[in-house]
Every structure is written in structure tokens, then in C-alpha cells.
Amino acid sequence: MVRLRRLCWASVHIRTRAPARRGLTIQAHGKDIPPQELFRYNHGRFLVNEDYEQAKRYSTFDIDALCQMVAALATVRSPIVKIDKREGGYNKALMMTAENGREVIAKIPCGNIVPREYGTASEVAVLQFVKARSRSPVSTVLAWSADPSNPVRSEYVVLEKSPGQQLTHVWDTVSESDRVQLIRGFAQLESSLATIQFPGYGALFLRHALPPSLKEDPNRTIAVDDDYCLGPLYHGSWPGGFAADPEEYSQHSGPWRSLAQQGILQVRNYKTSYAGRGPHYGAPEEHIHMLERATEVIPILAESRTLRCHSQGILCHPDFHPGNIFVSNEDPTVIEGVIDWQFTSIMPRFTQVRWPLFLNPPEGYQTGMANPELRPTYDREAKPHDQEQAQRQEQAMRTKCYEAALVKSHLESYLTLTGTDVSIRQLFVGCPCTYRDGIVPLRDSLIRIQQQWNRLGLPGRCPYQFTDEEIARHEVQLREYQDWLKLGEYTHQMLQSNDGGWVPPHVDFDKAQAKHERLFQHFVESKKAKMSAEDARKLWFFRNRG
Structure with missing residues (x-):
């Protein structure tokens, strides 16, 4: 058994450009993708700090071992033939379809964002608690591991698909x-x-x-x-x-x-x-x-x-x-x-x-x-x-x-x-x-x-x-802060973005980026009478790391 396991690990590292199983289809957004794309974040773009944001969400795991583990579950008992990547901001959400038609969801947390061990262990506890002790309908946990040294080489939670x-x-x-x-x-x-x-x-x-x-x-x-x-x-x-x-x-x-x-x-x-x-x-x-x-x-x-x-x-x-x-x-x-x-x-x-x-x-x-x-x-x-x-x-x-x-x-x-x-x-x-x-x-x-x-x-x-003086100064600052929040909300709506500069995949990113640059330059120009360009940049709604 030990020798077989070692051979399995070796095969995983060799087959990096081929599907984890013969006949396995891997898709995202309705299109076929190579296995490596399961590890990358491709659900939208970022107006700022894109390399950093992408790196935070890059998560590797052993595709073959995941398929084998899911296929062996008592509620599946059939080879996995399709993986459909449905990504979130903190996890890879994988719809896994077996040969017999059974569908389950495998969640792979982004290890650079979700606290190791704590995040998975607590999420599973909440799911089991809510299912057993409330009327909220939640999916059954079929398998999970908060130990990244497991055969899948990542923490994971496997769930029944929500009806x-x-x-x-x-x-x-x-x-x-x-x-x-x-x-x-x-x-x-x-x-x-x-x-x-x-x-x-x-x-x-x-x-x-x-x-x-x-x-x-x-x-x-x-x-x-x-x-x-x-x-x-x-x-x-x-x-x-x-x-x-x-x-x-x-x-x-x-x-x-x-x-x-x-x-x-x-x-x-x-x-x-x-x-x-x-x-x-x-x-x-x-x-x-x-x-x-x-x-x-x-x-x-x-x-x-x-x-x-x-x-x-x-x-x-x-x-x-x-x-x-x-x-x-x-x-x-x-x-x-x-x-x-x-x-x-x-x-x-x-x-x-x-x-x-x-x-x-x-x-x-x-x-x-x-x-x-x-x-x-x-x-x-x-x-x-x-x-x-x-x-x-x-x-x-x-x-x-x-x-x-x-x-x-x-x-x-x-x-x-x-x-x-x-x-x-x-x-x-x-x-x-x-x-x-x-x-x-x-x-x-x-x-x-x-x-x-x-x-x-x-x-x-x-x-x-x-003091009365401190309160009066605060009221002025509060109004300026609230005006900034309203302008930020309007800016996010125009760019269809969020606080982190994320732009959803259905938005034309090049157009959003060009619009962002115009809005940014207009914002800096509008503040010129009150502050330096450097201080105005610090007030902009999306900050570059550095």
C-alpha cells in the first residue's frame, strides 16, 4: 500500500499538462481549460495590485487525488468525469460530476487568504451545527480535511450540491x-x-x-x-x-x-x-x-x-x-x-x-x-x-x-x-x-x-x-468623510467594482481600466486647490501597494 501511494504521488508530479484522469473534462465559465487553470484565479480582474491579488488566490492541490477521494465516497462510488470551476473570492468551488451523474461540490480554500487549519475546521463545525440544530437548510458535509499534508495536498471540504x-x-x-x-x-x-x-x-x-x-x-x-x-x-x-x-x-x-x-x-x-x-x-x-x-x-x-x-x-x-x-x-x-x-x-x-x-x-x-x-x-x-x-x-x-x-x-x-x-x-x-x-x-x-x-x-x-472645539472640528471632518464615502460608492458603481478594485468577468476590463484612469486623474485635479497631488492620491478609492 505504501509503495502504491508513492507511485501515485510520482505520477501526479509527472502529469502536469494532462487531465488528472483519462476522459476528465475541466471547465470554467463553459469553456475547457487546462488543469493548471484550476489553481489560478480567473473570475474577474483587478484595477490595482493585480499581481498581488492573483497571488493571494493562487492555490495548488492534487487533482488526481481529489478525484480519487471524491469517487470513493459512499454517496458517489463512481469515477469523476467532469470538473466545473465556480470560483469565489476565498475558495476554489469545484462542481464535480461522476460517471453515474452524481454531483458534489469541493471547496479548496485559498491558503494565502483563509487562515490555515482554523478556517476549514470552523466552517465545517458551523455547517454541521446549523444542519443539526436549526431549520436553515445547509448542505451535508461529505468529507473534509484541515490538514494540508493530506493526499489532496490542500485543505478541502466536500459538500452535497444544494438543490x-x-x-x-x-x-x-x-x-x-x-x-x-x-x-x-x-x-x-x-x-x-x-x-x-x-x-x-x-x-x-x-x-x-x-x-x-x-x-x-x-x-x-x-x-x-x-x-x-x-x-x-x-x-x-x-x-x-x-x-x-x-x-x-x-x-x-x-x-x-x-x-x-x-x-x-x-x-x-x-x-x-x-x-x-x-x-x-x-x-x-x-x-x-x-x-x-x-x-x-x-x-x-x-x-x-x-x-x-x-x-x-x-x-x-x-x-x-x-x-x-x-x-x-x-x-x-x-x-x-x-x-x-x-x-x-x-x-x-x-x-x-x-x-x-x-x-x-x-x-x-x-x-x-x-x-x-x-x-x-x-x-x-x-x-x-x-x-x-x-x-x-x-x-x-x-x-x-x-x-x-x-x-x-x-x-x-x-x-x-x-x-x-x-x-x-x-x-x-x-x-x-x-x-x-x-x-x-x-x-x-x-x-x-x-x-x-x-x-x-x-x-x-x-x-x-x-471639548466643544474637538467636537466642532470632528463635525467638519465627518461631513468630508461622508462625502468621500458617497463619492466612493458612485465610483464603484461606475466601474462596477468593489473596494479591492475587483472587476467582474462580464465587464470589459480594458474599458473599465481606462475609465478608472480618467476618474482618478479628475479626482486628483479636483483636489489641487486644497492639497498636493501626492496627498490626493492617498485619498483615491483604490491604493497601489508599495
Whole structure:
């Protein structure tokens, strides 16, 4: 057996230009590709730092060993004849079809982005937990490994294919009554997760399959029950980001560490984000000073009656949108699958419960059981039949539908969503992210909490005090920061891009690149009267590494 295995390894290294198995078809976007293209990222381009972004997403694995492992699964038992690459930002998602027609999904994490061992182990734990203990329909895990020294030579998760079709394919065509029924279904799924209580905060892991470092030090985990425990969080806010050594930053990532301390560690010890920096980003010393103020006030807030009611640790899907929801082919109101649970964490309810992105309240929306009418001061110039105004009103109706459904399915989540002060929520969420977002949002939360101290029912006096002069200067900077955010959103829409400069594959990249250059030059020129060209470049929404 050992000799056979060695021969198999040798054959893998020799056959680098041929399919991993005779007759195996490998495709991406409907076109045949050579095996090496499975390792590369080819789902879109990047306006800046393209070589770096491509390298982050380059992941090798043993194609032959993967096919053999999947073919041997009890639910497959047939040779693999086709691989269809469906790539994501953090994983290679491979649709694998067997000779007998059986289809499964193999996820290969991008090892330069997803923290080694921690990411796979926690994702599998979440999938198994959600499937066993909630009503959310998730795919069964057929096989997995968080040890990159396995025969596949990469971490992997093999999943049953989710039945049905993506909601994005039918959302614009279904009737409004069907949308209402779906929205009620969303609220019920989210609520079924929110009722599950946890003894702390962190990422979920299987107790019998912990990463080695957690297995060696049981003090770094919190038991949930006999099968599960909480361990370090693993997301983009970990000190050092995805590029750092997982063991190094997991030491600072819970499940018990302060979020403000994570922010301080990030600023003191690691490089900052390469996303665009807004105006008044702040020097490292200012970041640390504000984060230290946060460490003073967070314990007081945590003991307040308001937060104690909403601080229970809960599990929540991290990216609930139509692309991650599968509905029945026969009845689009029936939700048959929810995918992409990577980076799920257990955190306080008041930071977890939020509006689904595609049901976000439009500007002027008012919560409560009143009719979903936008405030009359919003866009009062709009004509009665203005299409954009009608779309906003339609969005308000759907948001109100979700709000009403949440009241019925889980009142605690509704009260958390509508009753937690925005400044308090932003303080807790933003502390680990000043390196990315700049200091203005965190400073704004701290100022609002100081100003509303008595209204929030907090004891004594706020432990820090901003002067009137500091507040006035902040208000000016906040307006400039908000204007920059709006311009950034408009720029992303024009380029059909995101914060990282990613352009989807259906967009003509050469045209997007040319448009980007024109917008960039216009932006620098528009700032010439107030700052140098070098400072203006630092404010642009896409930053080159260097």
C-alpha cells in the first residue's frame, strides 16, 4: 500500500499538462481549460495590485487525488468525469460530476487568504451545527480535511450540491406576493439561529477536531457542549489580516479578548489596509488614543441594562443575500439551501442582528408598525411618478415586510435591531477596523455616546470628555468623510467594482481600466486647490501597494 501511494504521488508530479484522469473534462465559465487553470484565479480582474491579488488566490492541490477521494465516497462510488470551476473570492468551488451523474461540490480554500487549519475546521463545525440544530437548510458535509499534508495536498471540504436554483435567477421575475412569502421565510431562518444561545463569543469548532494549537491548550477554548466549543475568531479584522501567521494572530483573537485591544494590536504591530483611505484617516497615535478611550467605556456599556438584554452570543449567517439562497425550481417561495457559511462567528446579538443587505432600509425609513412611508423631507423635489422614488418606496415596503415578520418570528431580534443605539453598535463593530476605516467612524461613536450619556441611562459621568472645539472640528471632518464615502460608492458603481478594485468577468476590463484612469486623474485635479497631488492620491478609492 505504501509503495502504491508513492507511485501515485510520482505520477501526479509527472502529469502536469494532462487531465488528472483519462476522459476528465475541466471547465470554467463553459469553456475547457487546462488543469493548471484550476489553481489560478480567473473570475474577474483587478484595477490595482493585480499581481498581488492573483497571488493571494493562487492555490495548488492534487487533482488526481481529489478525484480519487471524491469517487470513493459512499454517496458517489463512481469515477469523476467532469470538473466545473465556480470560483469565489476565498475558495476554489469545484462542481464535480461522476460517471453515474452524481454531483458534489469541493471547496479548496485559498491558503494565502483563509487562515490555515482554523478556517476549514470552523466552517465545517458551523455547517454541521446549523444542519443539526436549526431549520436553515445547509448542505451535508461529505468529507473534509484541515490538514494540508493530506493526499489532496490542500485543505478541502466536500459538500452535497444544494438543490434548486439561486434566488438571484428568479428574484426579479417572481410576483410581489411570492417575494413577501420569501421575505417571511428569511426572517424565520434568521430567527431559528438567533434562538440558539452560546456561553461566550468566538468561532465555532468541533471539540474532537480542533486545530493542533487549540488541542494543546484547552484554556484557549470555551465548551459549548460535548461536541462543540468556541475558539479564536478568524476574519479580516484579526491582527495582521489574512497574510499573518494564524498562530500569531489567533493569540489575540479570543474567544475572550477585547475588540478594542485587537484594534490596538493591529495598529501597533501590523501593516494597515490597502483599501482606499478616507480623509482624516488619523495617525497611529490617534488610533491608539481613541481605542484606549473605547476600552474605558466598553465595560460600562456592557453592564448597562440595554446591552445586557441584547448581548447574548448568537450565530448569524455572515452574508445573507440572494446569491447565497437557493429556492425550489418548482416553487420559488420554498427555500431549499443557504450556502457560504465561511467566516461565521458567535458574537453579541446587538452586533449580529442586522437588516439583510438586499432589504436595507432606504433613506428616510422609519421603523415601527406604521405604514412604510418615507419621510416627506426625503427627495421632496421628486415627481409623484418618478421611477427612482417609486423604487425606494417599493424597497421600504419590502423592508417593512421583513420587520413585521421578525416581530412575529423572534421579538428579541426585532427589539435588538430597532432598539440598540447606532453609536453603541458601531463602537463595538468598528473597534477592530480602524486600520481599514480610519479614525473618524470610531471617534464619531465615542462623541455620540458622550453626548447621549444620560439619555442612554448610563451611570455616573462619561470616562472621557471631548471639548466643544474637538467636537466642532470632528463635525467638519465627518461631513468630508461622508462625502468621500458617497463619492466612493458612485465610483464603484461606475466601474462596477468593489473596494479591492475587483472587476467582474462580464465587464470589459480594458474599458473599465481606462475609465478608472480618467476618474482618478479628475479626482486628483479636483483636489489641487486644497492639497498636493501626492496627498490626493492617498485619498483615491483604490491604493497601489508599495
